[in-house]
Amino acid sequence: MHNDLLRAQPAEPDFVAGARNAIISCLRVQPEEKVTLITDEACLAIGASLAQELDRQAIRYSAFILETLAPRPLTDMPAEVLADMESSEVSIFAVRAQQHELKTRMQMTDVVNRRRMRHGHMVNIDRRIMLEGMRADFNEVDRISTEVWRMASQAKEIHATTPAGSDFTGRFSPSLKWIKTSGIISPNKWGNLPGGETFTAPLCVDGVFVVDGVVGDYLCEKYGDLGPNPLTIRVQDNRLVEVHSNNRALEKEFWDYCHTDENSDRVGEFAIGTNIAVRDVIGNILQDEKIPGIHIAFGNPYGAHTGADWYSATHIDVVGRKFDIWIDNRQIMHAGAFIF
Numbered sequence: 001m002h003n004d005l006l007r008a009q010p011a012e013p014d015f016v017a018g019a020r021n022a023i024i025s026c027l028r029v030q031p032e033e034k035v036t037l038i039t040d041e042a043c044l045a046i047g048a049s050l051a052q053e054l055d056r057q058a059i060r061y062s063a064f065i066l067e068t069l070a071p072r073p074l075t076d077m078p079a080e081v082l083a084d085m086e087s088s089e090v091s092i093f094a095v096r097a098q099q100h101e102l103k104t105r106m107q108m109t110d111v112v113n114r115r116r117m118r119h120g121h122m123v124n125i126d127r128r129i130m131l132e133g134m135r136a137d138f139n140e141v142d143r144i145s146t147e148v149w150r151m152a153s154q155a156k157e158i159h160a161t162t163p164a165g166s167d168f169t170g171r172f173s174p175s176l177k178w179i180k181t182s183g184i185i186s187p188n189k190w191g192n193l194p195g196g197e198t199f200t201a202p203l204c205v206d207g208v209f210v211v212d213g214v215v216g217d218y219l220c221e222k223y224g225d226l227g228p229n230p231l232t233i234r235v236q237d238n239r240l241v242e243v244h245s246n247n248r249a250l251e252k253e254f255w256d257y258c259h260t261d262e263n264s265d266r267v268g269e270f271a272i273g274t275n276i277a278v279r280d281v282i283g284n285i286l287q288d289e290k291i292p293g294i295h296i297a298f299g300n301p302y303g304a305h306t307g308a309d310w311y312s313a314t315h316i317d318v319v320g321r322k323f324d325i326w327i328d329n330r331q332i333m334h335a336g337a338f339i340f
Contacts, residue, residue, distance in 0.1 A: 001084075002065045006039070007055065009048035014127075018134030019046075019053040022092070022193055025138045026183050027118050029054070033089040035061035038081055038108075040072070042096035046125050050092055062088070066095060073098035077107040085111045094122040099218045102314065106300075112190045113304050119190030124221065124286045133194030133287040136277035138183040141196045144338065145182035145274040149198045151327050151340075152272065153178045159326045160294045163335075164230060166320050168207025170270045170296075176201050176307050182274065189305050196275025196290035201301035201308035204238045205267045209296065213319030215254060216285040216297065223250050224283035233318065240265040240298055254316070258298045263312035268301030270294070272325070276338075285317055292336050293323035 023029050035054060039047025044065070054061045062084045069078040085091055091112060093105070105123070112119040125134075152158070158170045183195025212230040214220050231250060234242040240258050245251040258265045275290035282288060289295045299315040301308035325333040332340050 001062045002068060003051065003061070003063045005065060006048045006051035006063050009044060011052060012045050012049050015046060015049035015130050016053070018130040019049040021134055021136075021138065022050060022120055023053045023057060023059070026193055026195065027090050027092070027120050027185055029057065029059050029090050031057070031059065033059065034087060035059060036081065036085045036088040036091040037061050037063040038066065038091070038093045038095060039063070040066040040095045043094045043125055046122070046130060047094050049130075050094060073101045074104045077104040082107065082111055085117065086115070088117065090118045092120045092122065094125050097123050097218050097221070102217065109190060116187040117190070118185045118187055120185060120193040121190060122193045122286065124284055126284060128282055129194060129284060129287045133196070133275055133278050133290060136183065136194060136196065136275055138195065141275050141277070142182035142184050144276065145180045145196065145198050147340065148272050148274055148332070149178055149180040151330075151332065152198055152200070155327045157328055158270070161324050162210060162212070162320050162322055164210040164212040164320065165232070166208060166210045166323070168205060168209055168235065170202045171204045172200060173203040176203065177305065179305050192286060194275055194278075194287055194290055196278070197271045197273050199269050199271035201268055201303070201306040202238065202270040205235050205270060205296060206237065207235060209233050209235065209318060210320060211318040212321050213281040213291070214283060214285050214288045216289070216317035217257070217315070219250070219253060219257065219316070220283070220285040223247070225281050227281065227321070231318070235267060238267045257314060257316055260314045261312055263310055264299050264314045266298060266310070266312065267296050268299050268308065268312060268315065269297035269317070271296070281319065281321060285319070288319045289317050291319065292333065292338060293320060294325060295319045
C-alpha cells in the first residue's frame with residue numbers, strides 16, 4: 001500500500017472542492033467503510049487530494065500507485081489491488097489510460113459489479129476537470145438526469161441533429177434498461193466521475209454522427225478536440241459502416257479499433273449527457289461525454305446493467321457538440337441546452 005507516499009505529496013488547494021465532492025457528495029463514503037484508492041504517476045496530485053480528503057474524514061483506505069506494482073501498460077490489474085477490493089465497500093480509480101489497458105479496467109469493474117461496490121471511475125482525470133466537472137452541483141445534475149431517465153425509459157425512438165451535420169436515430173427496446181449515472185453513485189451501478197449521463201444499449205442506431213468533439217479511450221489524448229477537423233461516421237443497422245476524416249491517421253486508427261473483435265463495430269451505448277457544469281468540449285472524454293448532448297459508443301454494451309446479451313472486449317465513445325434532441329417527437333434539447 002502507498003498511503004504514506006500520497007500523504008507526502010504537496011497539497012493542491014484548488015483540488016479540495018472536487019475531492020470533497022467525490023468522497024462526500026458522489027460516493028457518500030461512511031465513517032465505518034473502507035476504500036480502495038488506485039492512482040498512477042500521471043494523476044498523483046489528484047490521487048493525493050483524494051487521499052487527503054479521506055484522511056480529513058477519518059476514513060480507512062488502502063492506496064495503490066500502479067507503476068510501483070507493475071510495468072505500464074498493464075497486462076492485468078495487479079493482484080494486490082483486486083485482493084484489497086474484496087474487503088472494501090468503495091473504490092476509486094484515478095488513472096491516466098494507456099493503450100491496451102481496457103481489459104485491466106474490466107477486471108477491476110468485474111469485482112465492483114460482483115460485490116456491488118460504489119466505484120468512482122476517474123480515468124484521465126486532470127486539473128481542468130477537477131476545477132470544472134468535479135465542482136458541479138451533483139444534486140441538480142441528479143435531478144436533470146432523473147427527468148431524462150424517466151422520459152428515455154419510455155422512448156421508442158430518439159432523434160438527434162447538430163449544426164456540424166449529425167443526423168441519426170436510435171430505437172430502443174423495453175427489455176434493455178436505461179441507467180442513470182448522475183455522479184451520485186450507488187451499489188446498483190458504478191459511475192464515472194465527474195458524473196452526468198443517462199444511457200442504455202440501443203436496439204438499433206442508423207444515420208450520420210459528425211464527431212466534432214472527441215473520441216474515447218487512449219485515442220482521446222492522442223487526437224484531442226476534433227472541432228477543427230471532425231470525424232464523420234455512418235451507422236447502419238447498429239453497425240459502423242463508414243468513417244471519414246481529413247486526418248487519415250485518426251480515420252484508420254478509429255476504424256481498426258472498431259474492428260478488434262466481432263462486436264467492436266456495434267453500437268453498445270446510447271447516452272444523453274446531463275452535467276450542466278460542463279460548457280464545452282475540452283479534449284478529455286471523461287468530462288466531455290458528460291456535456292449536455294448525445295454520445296454513442298461502439299463495443300461493450302455493459303450487459304450486466306443494460307441487459308444486452310452480447311459482449312465486446314472494446315468500448316470507444318464519440319462526442320459531438322450543440323445537439324438538438326427529440327424523444328418520441330418531443331424536443332428536449334436545443335443547441336446543447338435542455339428545454340424541459
